[in-house]
Amino acid sequence: MYKLNLYESVARYKERRSVLIKLNKLLKHWVNERYEKLTGTETVKQHFSAKIFTFGSYRLGIISPNSDIDALCVVPNFITRHEFFVQFKNYLERFDEITFIKSLPDAYTPIMKLTFSGIDIDLLLASLALQNVSINNILDNNILKFLDDKSARSINGCRVNEVMFRLIPNKAAFVTVARFIKYWAKVRGIYSNVMGYFGGVAWMILITKICQLNPDLLPNRLLEKFYEVYSDWKWPKAVKIFAVEDSIEEYGFRNYQSWNPRINTNDCSHLMPIITPAFPSMNTTHNVSHTTMQVIKQEFLFANEILKTDKSVNRWMKLVKPFCLEEKYNIILAIFVNADDQQSYSNWQGWVESKVRFLFKSIEEYEKCELRPFPHWFDIILNNWNFSCLLGIGVELKKSDSAECINLEKPIQEFLYFINKSNERVTYGDKVGLRIKIMSVEDFIGFTKIK
Incomplete structure (x- = not known):
C-alpha cells in the first residue's frame, strides 16, 4: 500500500495537528465575541466556551495524504445554526491561511467545508443546551439532552467513532484493511454518501463487522473475507456491530428514535442499512437508491471474483484499477x-x-x-x-x-x-x-x- 501513497508523513501529520489547534482557538475567540455582544460581559475564562472534536479517518488513524479532516464544533446554545454557518464563515474568511470555504446549512447534516493552510476540513455543528461547554466523556448520553435533530446527527459521528474503535478486536489489522478499502471504494467510484453510495462511516462499520467475526485473521485474509461476506450479504438485512439501544423516555432527550424498521415506517424502506453503534442508532446509508445499490453489489461481486480466481501477487492492483x-x-x-x-x-x-x-x-x-x-x-x-x-x-x-x-x-x-x-x-x-x-x-x- 506504500506504492499507492496511502500513508501520511510525520511532518504532514504534525501540520494537521497544528491547524486543528489554531482552528480551535479561532472558534473559541469567535464564540467569546458573540457572548460579549449578547450579554455585554466577558466569558467566564475557566470554562471552555467551545471545542472541536475530530472523527472519521483522522480520529481512527487511517488518514491518507489527500484526505480531509472530519471535525465537530461543539458550541453553547446561544450560538444558532445560522450564526455558525454564516457569521462564523464570514469571520474565518478574514484569515489569509483559509483559502477556501463554503457552507451547506441546508444539507441533511449541515456542513462547512474549508481549506486551512492547505489542509481540507469538514466542520459539523452541535449546539448544546449549556451556556458553557465542557465535555469529559463524549459517550455520555446526557450530552444529547435538548439537542435538535441536526445537532444530534452531527455529534453522532464522534460518538460512533469512539464506540466503534472500542469494539475492534485487532486495531492494527483494522487500520491496514480500512486504508485499502477506502482507497478501493474511491477509485471504483462508490465512496460518496451525498451521491447515494456508502460514506466513510458506513465503510468503517462494514470493516469492523468483519474484524469482529474474524478477530485472529491477518489483513490479507480479512480483505478476502470482506469481499466474500458482502458479495453474498442478504440486503436489506442490516449490518450491526453493537446492539441497538431503545429510545430513552426521559425529559430532555426529545424521544430520540433509534433505527427500528419494526416501529418506524421510513426505516422499512432502507435498501442497504448499515447501523451506527452509538445511541441513537441511525442508518448511515439512507441515501442509497436502487441505482446505487446495484452498482455497489456489482463492485462487491467483481472484487470477490478477482480474489477467488486470481492468486497472483498482482491481484490487489487489479482490484484497485480506477473505474472509468x-x-x-x-x-x-x-x-x-x-x-x-x-x-x-x-x-x-x-x-x-x-x-x-x-x-x-x-x-x-x-x-x-x-x-x-x-x-x-x-x-x-x-x-x-x-x-x-x-x-x-x-x-x-x-x-x-x-x-x-x-x-x-x-x-x-x-x-x-x-x-x-x-x-x-x-x-x-x-x-x-x-x-x-x-x-x-x-x-x-x-x-x-x-x-
Whole structure:
C-alpha cells in the first residue's frame, strides 16, 4: 500500500495537528465575541466556551495524504445554526491561511467545508443546551439532552467513532484493511454518501463487522473475507456491530428514535442499512437508491471474483484499477454546473451535488436503461462562464434499445424545475447556471480532457 501513497508523513501529520489547534482557538475567540455582544460581559475564562472534536479517518488513524479532516464544533446554545454557518464563515474568511470555504446549512447534516493552510476540513455543528461547554466523556448520553435533530446527527459521528474503535478486536489489522478499502471504494467510484453510495462511516462499520467475526485473521485474509461476506450479504438485512439501544423516555432527550424498521415506517424502506453503534442508532446509508445499490453489489461481486480466481501477487492492483465511465458506457448523462465567481461556484456546485441523487432516483423507474452515477466533478472550460464543472452518469441501454429510443426529458425537466425554483437558485440569479445533456462518450471525453 506504500506504492499507492496511502500513508501520511510525520511532518504532514504534525501540520494537521497544528491547524486543528489554531482552528480551535479561532472558534473559541469567535464564540467569546458573540457572548460579549449578547450579554455585554466577558466569558467566564475557566470554562471552555467551545471545542472541536475530530472523527472519521483522522480520529481512527487511517488518514491518507489527500484526505480531509472530519471535525465537530461543539458550541453553547446561544450560538444558532445560522450564526455558525454564516457569521462564523464570514469571520474565518478574514484569515489569509483559509483559502477556501463554503457552507451547506441546508444539507441533511449541515456542513462547512474549508481549506486551512492547505489542509481540507469538514466542520459539523452541535449546539448544546449549556451556556458553557465542557465535555469529559463524549459517550455520555446526557450530552444529547435538548439537542435538535441536526445537532444530534452531527455529534453522532464522534460518538460512533469512539464506540466503534472500542469494539475492534485487532486495531492494527483494522487500520491496514480500512486504508485499502477506502482507497478501493474511491477509485471504483462508490465512496460518496451525498451521491447515494456508502460514506466513510458506513465503510468503517462494514470493516469492523468483519474484524469482529474474524478477530485472529491477518489483513490479507480479512480483505478476502470482506469481499466474500458482502458479495453474498442478504440486503436489506442490516449490518450491526453493537446492539441497538431503545429510545430513552426521559425529559430532555426529545424521544430520540433509534433505527427500528419494526416501529418506524421510513426505516422499512432502507435498501442497504448499515447501523451506527452509538445511541441513537441511525442508518448511515439512507441515501442509497436502487441505482446505487446495484452498482455497489456489482463492485462487491467483481472484487470477490478477482480474489477467488486470481492468486497472483498482482491481484490487489487489479482490484484497485480506477473505474472509468468511458470504458463501459457509450451514453453519458452530463450535468453542467457554472458560475461567474469562485464563491458562488463553490456553494452552488456543493448544493447541486447534494440534490443530484434525486435526479437518478426519478430515472430509476425508466425500464429501458440502467444508470451509473460517478461521484467525480471534472473541471471544464465553457464560454460565457468563469467557472464550470461536469458530472457524468453512465447510461446503459437494455438489449434492442438505441440512443434514439431513450427519452429522459421528463425526469430531467422535473429536476431542473425543482432546482430552478429553489431558494438557492433564486438567491444566485444569473450568477450561476445548470444544464443537463445526454451526450456520446466521445463528446464527454472531449469536455473532460479540455482542462
